[in-house]
Amino acid sequence: MSMAGPGSIARRGFLDILGGLAVAAQLEGVSGEARAAPVDSTVGVARFGGRSLQFTDLTHKLTRQFNFDPSNPRISMESVDGSGVAVGMKMHRLALIEHTGTHIDAPSHFGEQFKSLGEIPLSDLVVPLVVVDISAKAAKSRDAQVEPADVLAWERRHGRLPDGCCVAVHSGWDPFAEMARNQAAHSHNSTGFGIEAARMLAEKRRVKGIAVDAMTIDSGPNVPSYPVHQFWLRSGRWGIEGITNLRSVPPVGALLVVGAAPIAEATGLPVRAIALF
Amino acid sequence: MSMAGPGSIARRGFLDILGGLAVAAQLEGVSGEARAAPVDSTVGVARFGGRSLQFTDLTHKLTRQFNFDPSNPRISMESVDGSGVAVGMKMHRLALIEHTGTHIDAPSHFGEQFKSLGEIPLSDLVVPLVVVDISAKAAKSRDAQVEPADVLAWERRHGRLPDGCCVAVHSGWDPFAEMARNQAAHSHNSTGFGIEAARMLAEKRRVKGIAVDAMTIDSGPNVPSYPVHQFWLRSGRWGIEGITNLRSVPPVGALLVVGAAPIAEATGLPVRAIALF
Numbered sequence: 001m002s003m004a005g006p007g008s009i010a011r012r013g014f015l016d017i018l019g020g021l022a023v024a025a026q027l028e029g030v031s032g033e034a035r036a037a038p039v040d041s042t043v044g045v046a047r048f049g050g051r052s053l054q055f056t057d058l059t060h061k062l063t064r065q066f067n068f069d070p071s072n073p074r075i076s077m078e079s080v081d082g083s084g085v086a087v088g089m090k091m092h093r094l095a096l097i098e099h100t101g102t103h104i105d106a107p108s109h110f111g112e113q114f115k116s117l118g119e120i121p122l123s124d125l126v127v128p129l130v131v132v133d134i135s136a137k138a139a140k141s142r143d144a145q146v147e148p149a150d151v152l153a154w155e156r157r158h159g160r161l162p163d164g165c166c167v168a169v170h171s172g173w174d175p176f177a178e179m180a181r182n183q184a185a186h187s188h189n190s191t192g193f194g195i196e197a198a199r200m201l202a203e204k205r206r207v208k209g210i211a212v213d214a215m216t217i218d219s220g221p222n223v224p225s226y227p228v229h230q231f232w233l234r235s236g237r238w239g240i241e242g243i244t245n246l247r248s249v250p251p252v253g254a255l256l257v258v259g260a261a262p263i264a265e266a267t268g269l270p271v272r273a274i275a276l277f
Numbered sequence: 278m279s280m281a282g283p284g285s286i287a288r289r290g291f292l293d294i295l296g297g298l299a300v301a302a303q304l305e306g307v308s309g310e311a312r313a314a315p316v317d318s319t320v321g322v323a324r325f326g327g328r329s330l331q332f333t334d335l336t337h338k339l340t341r342q343f344n345f346d347p348s349n350p351r352i353s354m355e356s357v358d359g360s361g362v363a364v365g366m367k368m369h370r371l372a373l374i375e376h377t378g379t380h381i382d383a384p385s386h387f388g389e390q391f392k393s394l395g396e397i398p399l400s401d402l403v404v405p406l407v408v409v410d411i412s413a414k415a416a417k418s419r420d421a422q423v424e425p426a427d428v429l430a431w432e433r434r435h436g437r438l439p440d441g442c443c444v445a446v447h448s449g450w451d452p453f454a455e456m457a458r459n460q461a462a463h464s465h466n467s468t469g470f471g472i473e474a475a476r477m478l479a480e481k482r483r484v485k486g487i488a489v490d491a492m493t494i495d496s497g498p499n500v501p502s503y504p505v506h507q508f509w510l511r512s513g514r515w516g517i518e519g520i521t522n523l524r525s526v527p528p529v530g531a532l533l534v535v536g537a538a539p540i541a542e543a544t545g546l547p548v549r550a551i552a553l554f
Contacts, residue, residue, distance in 0.1 A: 127323065253327070
């Protein structure tokens with residue numbers, strides 16, 4: 001989570017963020033209708049070696065407007081000449097905050113002594129996916145958080161959480177719509193995990209990762225003390241923020257592939273998150 | 278492919294590159310033994326929904342030393358304070374050339390009018406994987422390239438290429454070892470695809486992507502005119518450069534998942550390339 005720079009979202013609310021987006025959009029000459037947009041062709045079937053698997057894209061398209069931190073520099077792409085410039089080669093030097101768009105938080109996001117992105121083994125990134133739907137309570141409170149009771153209710157319907165899984169939360173959060181809502185209310189609401197549920201998933205179950213459709217694994221009232229980030233990431237586990245399309249995935253039985261380039265020392269990175277089932 | 282900046286590898290050879298690596302390694306205080314290192318835990322088994330799949334990581338770990346373009350700025354990570362700085366949050370502004378490490382070339386790498394990374398649908402990135410082994414001829418010539426005869430020989434053993442597949446080439450190329458070899462020989466050899474094979478895969482078969490363990494889909498003698506890049510990418514298809522671990526994957530029957538974050542306007546990006554079978 002890196003919603004805000006030194007000025008802190010908790011003090012400023014989301015107002016500045018949406019304002020920053022609008023100003024930046026004008027500066028960059030884009031239309032004002034920047035929206036969170038799941039990429040095209042999000043669902044399909046792959047056939048290989050006599051098998052077939054459905055796939056679903058759980059990733060928001062990452063545009064220059066998709067930025068939750070107005071105090072930090074936005075995504076930039078600077079054209080660079082390559083050796084093929086004479087025959088039409090184009091490329092950029094790309095710069096971005098590691099925690100932008102649909103992204104992973106590595107354990108090192110909360111301390112250099114913890115695993116960086118490049119140190120997370122693939123066996124922790126190709127894991128069973130479980131979807132917990134809290135959209136009913138999120139419709140009543142924009143700060144709704146996952147509690148142990150939500151996990152227990154899920155288990156009564158679907159059985160015990162599979163070992164080594166990722167628990168992803170569908171709250172119905174949409175990055176741009178929620179920012180607009182917060183702007184109108186001068187608030188900084190967000191859905192997320194509660195600390196009791198995080199402790200339960202780490203200590204009573206064998207969960208490798210958590211994912212949220214909001215932009216913080218901590219719910220709004222826990223920003224900027226970040227108890228879930230502190231506990232979960234420092235336990236060596238990872239989080240994904242800004243996941244989407246969870247309604248297209250079964251509550252249990254899918255495989256999550258976290259397509260995160262293994263960059264040494266990175267504390268996080270935009271990813272391609274994919275469900276197969 | 279972005280091996281060289283305006284100075285061009287074809288004119289300077291790989292000497293400068295390895296020199297650049299060594300100097301940079303000293304400057305950054307790392308040991309001299311920078312090597313291409315496939316990430317840990319490269320192989321395992323995932324169980325989900327009553328199924329099980331083996332997985333293999335086809336990705337080189339991307340370090341600050343993994344850079345093939347001494348004329349361009351290296352990977353940089355600048356610490357940035359987030360809203361959780363008081364409770365230990367760490368994060369960076371990351372900057373890199375899009376074509377670094379194990380990476381994808383989007384069609385827009387050879388022209389802005391072609392699809393950028395964010396426009397490639399997931400259905401083109403979750404595809405059957407075929408491995409063609411040219412290591413025997415690559416051991417004789419460091420410029421060995423895939424020719425139509427190699428594809429036909431593969432098909433005699435394994436059947437027709439599956440529709441929509443990625444054809445990946447195992448030549449035995451290792452980025453750092455090959456640069457050292459080129460340095461010693463003042464050469465710029467590289468394995469890759471020949472233009473005749475590329476045309477065959479696009480026009481006579483239904484291939485969506487090609488991948489090489491070298492750092493260019495064009496073989497060394499075709500740099501910097503890049504006929505394969507020009508033809509293949511402008512046909513709307515993608516390439517992966519710097520793939521690895523292909524010996525751990527069957528010649529046919531695996532699924533390739535190209536974990537590329539869908540960044541609008543990007544011409545390429547480091548990826549997590551994963552085989553499932």
